[in-house]
Amino acid sequence: MPDAKIKFLAAEVGGLLLNGEGKRFCDELGHSDYVTSEIWKTKKFSGEALAKEIGISASQLKATFDDYNDIASNRKKDPFGKKILP
Structure with a gap:
């Protein structure tokens, strides 16, 4: 569908x-x-178009990507235990 x-x-x-x-x-x-x-x-997709497509706000999508980027750059620990290689 x-x-x-x-x-x-x-x-x-x-x-x-x-x-x-x-x-x-x-x-x-x-x-x-x-x-x-x-x-x-x-x-x-732009960020806004993607957020609209999946039914969330653009600010929530940005926050999720910002959070993941902090994890990927080892500034933050992944709450799910994912290990990012240097």
């Missing part, structure tokens, strides 16, 4: 991957790194 907030990859059961114009954009059964790379090429 186009309006669904959660989308999933179902190529292994016969699903098609379509871009915003309704056209196939990759081999759905390709290696996951290839398919993921092709999916990312189709996604062009």
